[in-house]
Amino acid sequence: MKLLSTSVLAVVILGSISALAWGFSRGSGKKVLAEVPAAHEALRPQIYDEKTDGHVLVNAALAKAKIEHHYVLVQWGGNWCSWCIVLHALYEKDPEISKLLRDKYELVMLDTNDRNMPMVKELGASMEHGVPYLTILNADGKPLVQQETESLEVKNAEGKSAGVSAGHDREKVLAFLKSHATNP
Numbered sequence: 001m002k003l004l005s006t007s008v009l010a011v012v013i014l015g016s017i018s019a020l021a022w023g024f025s026r027g028s029g030k031k032v033l034a035e036v037p038a039a040h041e042a043l044r045p046q047i048y049d050e051k052t053d054g055h056v057l058v059n060a061a062l063a064k065a066k067i068e069h070h071y072v073l074v075q076w077g078g079n080w081c082s083w084c085i086v087l088h089a090l091y092e093k094d095p096e097i098s099k100l101l102r103d104k105y106e107l108v109m110l111d112t113n114d115r116n117m118p119m120v121k122e123l124g125a126s127m128e129h130g131v132p133y134l135t136i137l138n139a140d141g142k143p144l145v146q147q148e149t150e151s152l153e154v155k156n157a158e159g160k161s162a163g164v165s166a167g168h169d170r171e172k173v174l175a176f177l178k179s180h181a182t183n184p
Contacts, residue, residue, distance in 0.1 A: 044085065047079060047084070047085060047109050048077060048079050048110070049109070050078075050111045050113060053116070054108075054110045054115070054119045055119065057108050057110065058074065058110070058119070061106035062106075065106045066140075068106070069182055070104055070105055070106050070139065071104065071105050071136050071138060071144065071180065072105065072106045072107075072108060072139070072141075073101070073106070073108070073134060074110050074134065074137065075087065075108070075109050075132050076110050076131050076132060076133040077109070077131035077132040083131070084131055087132050087149060087152075090170065094170055094174075096174060097170070097174055100174070101177065103181075104177070104181040104182050105181070112127065112131060123135050123137070124146060125143075126146060128148075129149075129150050131149075133148055134146075134176075135147075136180050144180065145180050152168045152172045153166070153167070153168055154168065154169045155169070
């Protein structure tokens with residue numbers, strides 16, 4: 001029997017956690033992950049700042065957006081959310097999406113903890129379909145676009161989500177970002 005490397009083992013475990021969380025991440029994902037051993041939870045990337053007030057993060061992004069002539073892309077979610085992690089990984093790993101985000105947006109990963117939930121209403125976001133959820137703001141902080149991400153997922157032959165392991169459809173995410181990007 002061949003032993004798996006630590007990094008491969010981490011991916012396998014993380015994939016198992018993701019598969020568990022998929023059925024519940026659209027509303028009660030925290031409950032599922034609370035049942036996962038803490039050692040497995042530590043393998044999840046910490047892409048959301050759970051401690052800083054969301055207003056601070058958004059205001060910093062807005063200040064930079066004014067200078068750079070960008071929009072602010074808010075991705076609502078949490079470190080417990082497999083779909084959120086998968087979407088963020090697509091941002092980082094796809095060169096065209098990464099460049100578009102760098103050139104046209106200021107990305108804010110906004111944790112949907114109790115402290116930041118009032119911002120959902122302030123910015124007109126909807127958690128009806130769960131997270132991740134996307135809000136695009138102009139440089140003055142005015143919400144321009146609200147987008148659930150279920151429609152951006154890879155679909156199977158029946159037109160239903162192919163699951164978290166299939167992730168988000170690169171072309172759909174790219175088209176969404178391009179269609180709302182600022183002019184040069």
